[in-house]
Amino acid sequence: xxxxxxxxxxxxASRRDLSEEKIxxxxxxxxxxxxxREERITKTLAEKAQSAENAFEFDRxxxxxxxxxxxxxxxxxxxxxxxxxxxxFKGTIPQxxxxxxxxxxxxxxxxxxxxxxxAPSRLFKLEDKDDPILFAPIGNGYFYLVHKWGNDLHPLxxxxxxxxxxxxxxxxxxxxxxxxxxxxxPDGLFSRNNSQAEFWIIFFFMFKSIAxxxxxxxxxxxxxxxxxxxxxxxxxx
Numbered sequence: 001x002x003x004x005x006x007x008x009x010x011x012x013a014s015r016r017d018l019s020e021e022k023i024x025x026x027x028x029x030x031x032x033x034x035x036x037r038e039e040r041i042t043k044t045l046a047e048k049a050q051s052a053e054n055a056f057e058f059d060r061x062x063x064x065x066x067x068x069x070x071x072x073x074x075x076x077x078x079x080x081x082x083x084x085x086x087x088x089f090k091g092t093i094p095q096x097x098x099x100x101x102x103x104x105x106x107x108x109x110x111x112x113x114x115x116x117x118x119a120p121s122r123l124f125k126l127e128d129k130d131d132p133i134l135f136a137p138i139g140n141g142y143f144y145l146v147h148k149w150g151n152d153l154h155p156l157x158x159x160x161x162x163x164x165x166x167x168x169x170x171x172x173x174x175x176x177x178x179x180x181x182x183x184x185x186p187d188g189l190f191s192r193n194n195s196q197a198e199f200w201i202i203f204f205f206m207f208k209s210i211a212x213x214x215x216x217x218x219x220x221x222x223x224x225x226x227x228x229x230x231x232x233x234x235x236x237x
Contacts, residue, residue: 053139076230080161086115097147178207
């Protein structure tokens with residue numbers, strides 16, 4: 001049997017330790033670099049957008065994730081959402097979104113800036129005057145969908161916010177409620193003889209009363225119609 005050379009064993013052990021130390025050092029360096037990248041991305045998300053576009057490599061973009069500002073505006077108006085800088089977002093940006101940003105930056109060789117978030121008003125820190133989608137600007141009014149998280153919107157949200165799309169819709173709702181309220185008034189409550197004129201008089205007073213309540217509520221809470229708030233940073237705009 002071959003004799004054991006202690007010097008060779010010591011040399012091999014030393015090389016192995018050096019190799020392991022080098023590997024551990026490289027891992028630590030990579031982890032530190034990744035931590036710095038995440039801290040930079042988090043800081044960028046918290047800052048007000050300075051850049052209007054990002055130099056993406058268009059051949060590497062997923063076309064299904066590209067949206068024009070007009071499409072975003074329509075969705076905001078239909079569902080009463082806001083499209084604001086990520087700095088106004090008061091929720092927590094998930095780690096998956098950070099990872100997605102890092103992946104895009106590595107793929108395109110850039111540092112993404114100018115992030116926007118599409119979400120309900122309650123998720124933003126609005127200044128005085130269900131759910132988030134993170135976008136990065138491409139340029140010329142186009143935005144790239146980076147990441148979506150949270151729950152989907154309630155299936156009836158579009159219907160519930162329909163009256164707030166414009167004055168016409170709100171007026172139609174008030175008319176409908178007034179008509180139903182008039183039908184609920186018992187016959188003969190104001191006179192013995194029911195007539196069509198009496199019905200329309202009651203309807204007129206119902207409409208005035210309900211409209212007054214709606215107007216008071218709107219002014220008191222600083223409410224506005226969807227087209228006026230979709231990209232406003234003020235809660236009473």
